[in-house]
Amino acid sequence: MVSIGKAAGVSHATVSKVINDRWREKGITQETRDRVWRIAQEMNYRPNRLVRSVFTGRTFSVAVILPTMRISYFTKVAMGIAAEAKRHGYHTLLSQVEQGIEDEASEIESLLERRVDGLMTSPRFDEANRANYRRLIGQGVPLVFFDSYYPDVPCPAVVGGDEAGMRAATEHLIGLGHRKIGYYGDVIALPHILDRFEGYRRAMEAHRLAPVHVKMTGNDDGLRGVLTATNRPTAFVTEMDDDAMNLVRLALGLGLRVPEDVAVMGFGDYLENVEMLRVPLSSAHLDLERMGRLAMQVLLREIKKPSKRHEVTHIPMEMVIRESCGMNTAKRPGRRTREIVGKS
Amino acid sequence: MVSIGKAAGVSHATVSKVINDRWREKGITQETRDRVWRIAQEMNYRPNRLVRSVFTGRTFSVAVILPTMRISYFTKVAMGIAAEAKRHGYHTLLSQVEQGIEDEASEIESLLERRVDGLMTSPRFDEANRANYRRLIGQGVPLVFFDSYYPDVPCPAVVGGDEAGMRAATEHLIGLGHRKIGYYGDVIALPHILDRFEGYRRAMEAHRLAPVHVKMTGNDDGLRGVLTATNRPTAFVTEMDDDAMNLVRLALGLGLRVPEDVAVMGFGDYLENVEMLRVPLSSAHLDLERMGRLAMQVLLREIKKPSKRHEVTHIPMEMVIRESCGMNTAKRPGRRTREIVGKS
């Protein structure tokens, strides 16, 4: 910048005004601007945004922490975030921080030392991380959760329509005539996962049916036992599409037919090539890119002015009926296969 | 930092030495260090890495430009890059810049203004972008290609074993007794894609068989025509797994059986839940995370000292035989289903 000034015969302050397109308001003549601009081009001048950020206190970059990039569930959210960020002139720093294995808090510190303007994360379960979130919020760091939330952390969150979605998925199976319906999943103590289980429980309760919860373990023995029992459920809702796939895999492996012997509903509807699966999966569809876009919009608000408020935005979900849940014996032509549930 | 110095009763220079863990070599007493450190903690001091980078000229961040995050092909590469980067203390800036729609050159400029230490991209086809790559290399910007390469751009590249992989895929079908084998894909003028076609061509030539190339178009009519013709190929190799899926979808839709009526080999083997597909896809497996890790290692070398050399690293590929290509009529027990091909 100094060298450009020298070459153009002006001060580096003038160069700065030209480069930042503030020459109009700063009263630089068109002629000076053109000369400086041309010389900057010729010298392959590349302004140093780091320095600019040191001054302005803004980097126009946000960090996104993903538990994994291995399932498209999260990469879809990331795509939504990145697209919305770009629309607003922000760059996205994507970090994969695996649950339990890597330390989210130290990754966040590292990101903050690089002065990202805000953070998004799919929040961690343990108290240590929750305390860290509270500390950050106390420091005024703009933070937004996606995928899950915590009632005890005063931070906005954008999540799926978990309870309503799972309720609708369960209702669908009940509507198909199933009475013994299992819930297959971890039911780990993440609020949004608990919401899903609650949706299942309520739907069952509303129809005076008994919930059957099959917990996932490291191996598949528990599920295998349930599937081979004589009084096995005739249908399952699942915590995520991946769990549904696992269930279908096991069932087929045991010689059971899906959906004839076991009907299955997925959750999330984020699987690729789903129509080409041995059993195309019926699932509660969640618009994950939209989740990302909304989360970014909320973060932009937080960057302007941290709300420090616990405010959860739910994304309505929609049942997508394919083959894995079977059909209503009383199927009528023209029956809707998609229905929107949940509040916006 | 100044305020910490004040609180600790030392100069900010001393604080700097403590924070950067250079107090030992700079001759700060343990006592002073501890006091400064404690006060920094208490004040929630977060060093500003931007300023540090202005001085050192290094940000310890690299940029990765992906044509899309929509297929796991690229997210797997990104994961490999990010993992290797993290191992070396680097952050990764992931940008999705869609081919043809968005401007890669301006995205690169923006990244460079933020002073990333190096760049990785799956290079673009057009001459304008190639000229841009040459310009950047001329400026000494560390740049590494992954997925593809250009002979006329003096830049290291890490790519698949495209030619050898496709040759092996074709040979496999020939070994199964097929004589009329089609190649289904774009054959756009990207070197690595041309390499794939070349691998196919050579395998056919070696067995004195005539190549049959089916070009992809916007719609599926071309392929449909070929599949319904009386003299249709009995087998296909494909440019990518996604193309293979499309082919299988169409074939099944036309009432053809896969592999009985049409055998299909994919390329890349990056599909999720492949065992659960209606026809589990046989494919030439490419270790995409490894591609990412290698690309990052090469970039690290370039950052140390730009080579400005055109040097292509091929990743050996391995045939993974599932159901879509059918079985050898002369199948023997104990037959290997995986074979490694290509140089390292």
Next chain:
DNA sequence: CTGAAAGCGCTTACAG
């Protein structure tokens, strides 16, 4: 053993 001084590459009032 520690600090004063110069400087990284810029921005921002303010003076002329």
Next chain:
DNA sequence: CTGAAAGCGCTTACAG
């Protein structure tokens, strides 16, 4: 209409 000066938050020789 433009530049000299101070400063952003740090690092780095160098002096004492």
